[in-house]
Amino acid sequence: MGPEDLDQILKGLPLPKDPKVLVGLDTSDDAGVYQLNDEVALVQTVDFFTPIVDDPFTFGQIAVANALSDVYAMGGTPLTGMNLVAFPIKTLSPSILKEILLGGLSKMEEAGVALVGGHSIEDPEIKYGLAVTGVVHPKKILTNAKAKKGDKLVLTKPLGTGIISTALKGGMASEEAVRKIVESMVTLNQTASEWMKKFGAHACTDITGFSFIGHALEMAIASRVGMVIQSKAIPIFPEAMDYAKLGLIPGGAYSNRDFFSCRVEVHSNVPDLLVDILYDPQTSGGLLISLPSNEAEKLVASLKKEGHIHSCIVGEVVEEPRGKIRLL
Amino acid sequence: MPVIDCRGLACPQPVVNTKQALDQLKEGELVVIVDNASSCGNVERFAQSQGCQVKVERREQNFYLNIQKAKGKNEGNMARPDGKAKKVVIYINSDLLGGGDEALGSFLMKAFLKTLLDLETKPSRLILVNSGVQLAAEGSKVLESLQMLSEKGVEIVCCGTCIDFYELKGKMKTGMISNMYDIIQSMLEADRVIRP
Numbered sequence: 099m100g101p102e103d104l105d106q107i108l109k110g111l112p113l114p115k116d117p118k119v120l121v122g123l124d125t126s127d128d129a130g131v132y133q134l135n136d137e138v139a140l141v142q143t144v145d146f147f148t149p150i151v152d153d154p155f156t157f158g159q160i161a162v163a164n165a166l167s168d169v170y171a172m173g174g175t176p177l178t179g180m181n182l183v184a185f186p187i188k189t190l191s192p193s194i195l196k197e198i199l200l201g202g203l204s205k206m207e208e209a210g211v212a213l214v215g216g217h218s219i220e221d222p223e224i225k226y227g228l229a230v231t232g233v234v235h236p237k238k239i240l241t242n243a244k245a246k247k248g249d250k251l252v253l254t255k256p257l258g259t260g261i262i263s264t265a266l267k268g269g270m271a272s273e274e275a276v277r278k279i280v281e282s283m284v285t286l287n288q289t290a291s292e293w294m295k296k297f298g299a300h301a302c303t304d305i306t307g308f309s310f311i312g313h314a315l316e317m318a319i320a321s322r323v324g325m326v327i328q329s330k331a332i333p334i335f336p337e338a339m340d341y342a343k344l345g346l347i348p349g350g351a352y353s354n355r356d357f358f359s360c361r362v363e364v365h366s367n368v369p370d371l372l373v374d375i376l377y378d379p380q381t382s383g384g385l386l387i388s389l390p391s392n393e394a395e396k397l398v399a400s401l402k403k404e405g406h407i408h409s410c411i412v413g414e415v416v417e418e419p420r421g422k423i424r425l426l
Numbered sequence: 427m428p429v430i431d432c433r434g435l436a437c438p439q440p441v442v443n444t445k446q447a448l449d450q451l452k453e454g455e456l457v458v459i460v461d462n463a464s465s466c467g468n469v470e471r472f473a474q475s476q477g478c479q480v481k482v483e484r485r486e487q488n489f490y491l492n493i494q495k496a497k498g499k500n501e502g503n504m505a506r507p508d509g510k511a512k513k514v515v516i517y518i519n520s521d522l523l524g525g526g527d528e529a530l531g532s533f534l535m536k537a538f539l540k541t542l543l544d545l546e547t548k549p550s551r552l553i554l555v556n557s558g559v560q561l562a563a564e565g566s567k568v569l570e571s572l573q574m575l576s577e578k579g580v581e582i583v584c585c586g587t588c589i590d591f592y593e594l595k596g597k598m599k600t601g602m603i604s605n606m607y608d609i610i611q612s613m614l615e616a617d618r619v620i621r622p
Contacts, residue, residue, distance in 0.1 A: 268438035270445075345471035349437045352464035 100353030101308050120236060121172070127242050127320070128168040128303055131234065139236040141174035145306075146182045146227020150263045150381055151280060154194045158201025158226060159284040164306070164382035165228035166209055170291035171304040171385055173240035176232035179206055181216030184225035198226050209286055238295070242313075243320035245301040249415040250394035251325065254290045254401060255282050255384025256408045257310055258338025258375050260348045265341040275337035282335075282408075283382040289404045290385045297393040297400075305383030309354045310376045311423060314386055315361055319421045321388075326424045327413035329368045334375050342374045350379035364425045373425070384408075388415055427454070432469070433461040433488065440465040441472045444493070448476060451495050458491040466491065514549040515616040516542075518558040521566075523622055535561070538622050539571040543578070549620070551581045553609055554601065559588045564597040573600045583609065 099107075113123060120139055121131040129143035145165040149157045162179070169176040181202065185195050206213055211230070245251075259279045265271035287304060294302060301321055303313045310332070318325050341347075354377040364373055384406075389397060394411050401409040416424075430447050432440035440460050447456055460466050466482060466489035473480045479494040522531025523538055539561075542548075552575065554562055561568050562584055576582050582601030589595055589603060613619050 264438045268442045270438075270442075343471065343475050345441050345468035345473075345475070346438050347464070347468055347471075349462070349464040352467065 100350060101312060101357040102353060105357070120239060121241055127316075128171040129174070129230075129232075131172060131174075131236075131239055133236050137235065139234050139239065141169050141172050141176075141232040141234050142230065143168035144182070144227065144229040146184075146225050147381070149224055149226075151266070151276070154197035155201035155204075156280055156284065158198040158203075159205045160280070160382050161198075161226045162202040162205035162209075162228050163284050163286050165230050166205070166211065167287045167304045167306070167382060167385075169230055169232040170287040171240070171302050172234060173238055173291060173295055173299075173302065174232040174234035176209060176211045176230050178214045178231045179211050180214060180229045181218075182225070182227045182229060183216060183218035184221035184223065185218060186222050186224070187220055189222075190224070194224075198224075202226065202228065205284070205286065209288055240294070240299055240302045241320070242301050242303040242317040245317055245321035245323050245325075245388035245415045246390075247323055247415055247417045248391055249300055249388040250391045250411050251314075251327070251413045251415065252294075252387045252389065252394055252397055252401075252409060253305070253310070253333065253384055253412045254287070254387070254406050254409045255285070255305070256333040256335050257305070257380060257383070258335035258378060259283060259380050259383065260309075260351060260378040261338040261341050261346060261375065262335060263381065264348045265337075265344075265346040268346055270341065270344065270346060272337060275335060275341075278335055278337075282384075285382075285406075287385050290387075290401060290406055290409075293397060293400050293404065294385065294387045294389065297389055297397040299387050299389040299397075301388040303386050305380045305386055307350060307379040307381075309351065309358075309379055310383075310386070311362055312354050312358050312377075315358055315421070315423060317386065317388065318415075318423060321415070322420055324416045324419045324422050324424070325413055326416055326426060329365075329372055329376070329425050331410055331412045332372075332376070333408040333410055333412075334372070338375050338378065339371050342371045342378075347374060348379055351377045354379065361422045362425060363419075363422065368425055376425070386412075428456050430456065430458045432465060433459055435460075435465070437464060437468060441468050444469050444472055448473070448478070448493070448495060453495050456493045456495065458493060460489050460491070461487060463489070465489075512618070513551075513616045514547075515551045515553060515612055515619045516549045517553045517555070517613065517619055517621045518561065519555045519621070521557045521560045532567070535622075536568050536571075539568045539575070543571050543574055548575070548578060548580055551583060551612055551616075552601075553583050553585075553604075553612070554588075555585045555609070556588050557592070559584045559594060559598075560592060562598055562601045563589075563592075563594045564599055566599070569599055576600050583612070585609065
């Protein structure tokens with residue numbers, strides 16, 4: 099669902115106050131965190147969606163990498179997963195579902211996550227995803243609410259997966275573009291998460307459906323800071339520009355723009371097509387990390403060494419304008 | 427006038443349907459109906475990217491896009507599956523076409539360039555190498571065809587080393603002087619390289 103619809107629905111829900119809920123719905127964070135004792139808190143999240151690539155095994159991998167990402171973004175370690183499956187079992191071969199689940203399992207194995215169960219329903223449209231439980235030390239939770247003035251912002255994956263998936267659906271994407279986004283989407287945010295903890299990250303979120311701008315804004319609002327983003331520094335898949343020009347933009351990008359653009363100042367030098375990509379909903383996107391300025395270069399260097407070759411510093415945290423983004 | 431009703435369809439289907447309809451349309455008007463602002467924005471962009479004029483009219487919750495296609499703009503055979511224009515490069519490495527009789531070769535080259543000028547589909551670039559550079563120099567019998575191709579947007583590129591070799595510096599009448607690096611680069615990036 100788009101951010102505006104969701105905001106309307108969640109607004110005014112009678113959420114019980116519980117001191118053990120360390121991170122809840124109120125700050126639009128990636129996962130919920132519940133304290134068990136002084137040493138351990140549970141991190142929980144769930145995510146599922148319809149196929150975005152044709153190959154079932156790859157779709158399974160992407161869905162799991164995407165679901166686990168929320169735990170990594172909180173600085174947690176995922177432990178167990180439960181499959182969520184919707185499948186038209188009467189019209190499609192069960193072997194397709196098997197491939198999806200095998201793809202998912204392969205990523206869980208890579209992440210060291212145990213599959214402990216799941217639930218399936220019959221549905222005319224395939225959906226797959228995962229409910230994930232992980233742990234984090236209650237004092238080491240990385241929310242989106244602690245970005246500090248003077249921090250640098252690091253992004254770990256290129257943007258444009260939504261636009262390229264839309265082009266793929268329309269039969270207009272090049273094989274090369276699809277290969278690039280698949281490679282990016284199946285990449286776990288695990289190593290990025292480990293490294294950001296080593297370099298003392300203050301805040302983190304993962305870039306998914308609400309786009310780079312949406313998730314960056316959530317961080318700015320929750321942290322009561324502003325952000326200056328250098329649009330030229332942002333890593334993007336170059337084909338996304340071509341497809342955006344052809345109008346292959348997912349509906350979600352328009353809802354993101356409608357909801358978030360009132361908090362974004364765009365400098366006149368920034369090309370419109372690039373702005374479109376900044377509102378593009380991402381699947382299994384990278385982490386956006388806010389960390390002390392003197393550590394940022396080191397984090398980027400380490401991430402590049404670990405294979406996150408597109409990582410780079412995309413901007414910095416400022417005091418004013420609070421809760422807003424300036425795009426240069 | 428063809429009317430493409432895309433109400434109730436999710437992105438990118440309205441763009442796909444518009445593309446198909448535009449590919450079939452030689453010239454003239456086309457109306458696309460969509461029922462949401464995102465699809466309207468996307469179809470408008472697509473049509474504009476194909477060189478069409480677009481007018482949008484809102485009627486209640488629907489958007490009517492009137493798309494005007496000019497003749498010769500983005501004929502289907504020049505569009506790649508991803509919608510970008512195909513890059514065709516023509517590579518000419520001699521002032522003669524073919525390796526037989528010299529008079530015949532000269533005549534054929536003249537006919538080749540003249541016919542190329544008449545065709546709707548144009549290459550993006552024409553590369554002249556070796557004695558081919560003489561075609562773009564003073565006294566060439568095909569100069570007029572080359573100049574007109576250049577006016578129609580075909581980039582004419584001449585090999586600098588070859589111009590020096592044939593001592594044609596200062597006598598070139600059309601095209602730009604280029605180097606091996608640029609020539610190879612454009613051949614590698616082309617969808618097709620044609621050598622007559």
